[in-house]
Amino acid sequence: MTTRLESSGATHTAEPDPPGWRRLVGPRSKFLVLVFWLVLAGVAAPLAISLTTVQDNDSLTSAPHSSEAYRAQQRVEQAFPNADALVAVAVYARDGGLTDADRAAVEADRASFVRYAIDRTVPPAAPSEDGQALLLSFPLRGDSDEQSDATSDIRDALDAGKPAGLDTALTGSAGADSDIFDAFDGMDVMLVLVTAGVVAILLLVTYRSPVLWLIPLLTVAVASQVASAVVYLLAENAGLSVDLQAQNVLTILVFGAGTDYALLLISRYREELRRHEDRHRAMAVALRRSFPAILASAGTVSLALLCLVFADLNGTRSLGPVAALGIGAAFVAMVTLLPALLVVCGRWLFWPFVPRVGDTTGDSRVWSAVARFVGRRPARVWVSTAVVLAGIAVGASTLSLGIPADETFTDEVGSVTGQRLVAEHYPAGTSAPADIVVDAGRAPDAAAAARGVEGVTAVGAPQVSGDTALISATLTDPPDSRAAQDTIERLRDAVDGTGALVGGQTAGQLDTERATDRDHRLLMPLILGVVFVILVVLLRALVAPLLLILSVVLSYAAALGAAAGVLHLLGYPRLEYSIVLTTFLFLVALGVDYTIFLMTRAREERSVPRALVSTGTVITSAGVVLAATFSALCVLPLTPSLQLGVIVAVGVLIDTFVVRSLLVPALALHTGRRFWWPSRHA
Secondary structure, three states, rough: OEEEEEOOOEEOOOOOOOOOOHHHOOHHHHHHHHHHHHHHHHHHHHHHEEEEEEHOOHOOOOOOOHHHHHHHHHHHHHHHHOOOOOOEEEEEEOOOOHHHHHHHHHHHHHHHHHHHHHHHHOOOOOOOOOOOOOEEEEEOOHHHHHHHHHHHHHHHHHHHOOOOEEEEEEEEEEEHHHHHHHOOHHHHHHHHHHHHHHHHHHHHHHHHHOOOOHHHHHHHHHHHHHHHHHHHHHHHHHHOOOOOHHHHHHHHHHHHHHHHHHHHHHHHHHHHHOOOOHHHHHHHHHHHHHHHHHHHHHHHHHHHHHHHOOOOOOHHHHHHHHHHHHHHHHHHHHHHHHHHHHHHHOOOHHOOOOOOOOOOOOOOHHHHHHHHHHHHOHHHHHHHHHHHHHHHHHHHHHHHHOOHHHOOOOOHHHHHHHHHHHHHHOOOOOOOEEEEEEEEEHHHHHHHHHHHOOEEEEEOOEEEEEEEEEEEEEEEEOOHHHHHHHHHHHHHHHHHHOOOOEEOOHHHHHHHOOOOOHHHHHHHHHHHHHHHHHHHHHOOOHHHHHHHHHHHHHHHHHHHHHHHHHHHHHOOEOOOHHHHHHHHHHHHHHHHHHHHHHHHHHHOOOOOHHHHHHHHHHHHHHHHHHHHHHHHHHHHOOOHHHHHHHHHHHHHHHHHHHHHHHHHHHHHHHHHHHHOOOOOOO
């Protein structure tokens, strides 16, 4: 027997009980699901806390493994046992010239620093030509913990008891590593708290219930813990690489995507509670109807993320599987734990707006108006919207690639101050010379060739270990400049005949830039191809997926253009190398998410306007939540994190309020039946 109930102005027919889903959220099975997740959460918690202990943050700064700079680094580390030791560079400077008291203080520091140096030796201080600075440079001995402690002691010594007016700073790899550690100390906890707080506030505003918001927040928190635990186990036992960036994105994605799935499921569950007295049956129907869209969304994002395993950049490559595991954990939790919790608690969770059987609620006036506006002149709507987005996209041309070292942090840190002092008084490349690695027998030839290269100001004597020689070449220009990279290219050409490899900081940046270009050419089309195939399978059409792909590409370009204005205001318009690809991935995959929610509902309702009205509120809420969670990355003191948060947040809002609300529905209405070709869907 079937019954008809009026809801939101549409007629619905009660459907047969979906037994498969009913078994998952039945009167007894729901408790089994809760017990399973309770045990899983208990096991996962201590493992998740240990995730920071297996981070490998070298991938954030090391050159791509296929590059010449990386091969040079590997050869140096094999030949010179202490080549990977942190190098402390202490710089002392006084405007107007150093005093005798200054020089005495430097000599006192040199004597005290020998206990931290390899072979207990600190070379004499190197004076600047202008007589205003001295520089101590030496590698640190011991393991990573001992080097970290030594760096702290050296920094404290530089800050204490110096003659008035003498500027001091610690830079080099020791200073840079210490600054990163200090900047992010406790930030993983801060990021979780800020993200959870943002999600909690938005859920409270969305549901206007003092209790309901707790359930999806609790579920997503459990999913985050489980995801972190799985990543830890794979990093510890299966060689999965995870760095600071990947862990931060993991947290953001689980909270953002998980909350989106929760909003979609809870919205559908509330609809079904108005049609079914039995809440178990209401949830079973809601799961059956929302599961395909949630699965398609999670599958799209996960497969797109896994495309990153083909990247050349180390940090980009490691991000893919880590983030995909987070999406998987969010998906499983939202279709198992969340339904069980909702059914166990019952209807009272929605208080004071408890859904009752037979309740009729009017359509959202806002989204009904939007649907009418789009439906009246769809061609004009999509054309004008596309033109506006294309105009906004022009702003992307004001962005550039490559962050200077002094802009890596959002606040100036000690190592950046040290680099600035070195650049003021020494050749700009002093703090980061190029490394020439060559067979010992060819070292004189390589050194002679390097001395004749334009842009090389000094070539050191070869250091020989076994059959390998290491030659340092000081560059005229700052290590992160385009001019320095041009010098590296000339240097490589000059020493090529000797079989030498050229590495070092500038060479690594040059190779990273080239790897970035390669990744863009390979992975952007691959990501679009994967998303296109998923849309073809999901929508059983060819025209619709093609138009949707074009819409998300336009949306991404507009996001870069709009975000450019924000980044210029903040003072960070030079993007970190991997940001373009990472934001492209997130905005394409996550942008298609909302279109999937809309189009699957349109196929079910057999009406695009009706689908727009039905999904308008929930998808908009999901978009705002996702944008807000990515904005939480801005609390981190690293410029790339801030840039990632700004671009993705702006892009999600554009996709939610413009592309999914106006462009896509107008395209679907204007093309009519052709939109679904070759399907017969009307």
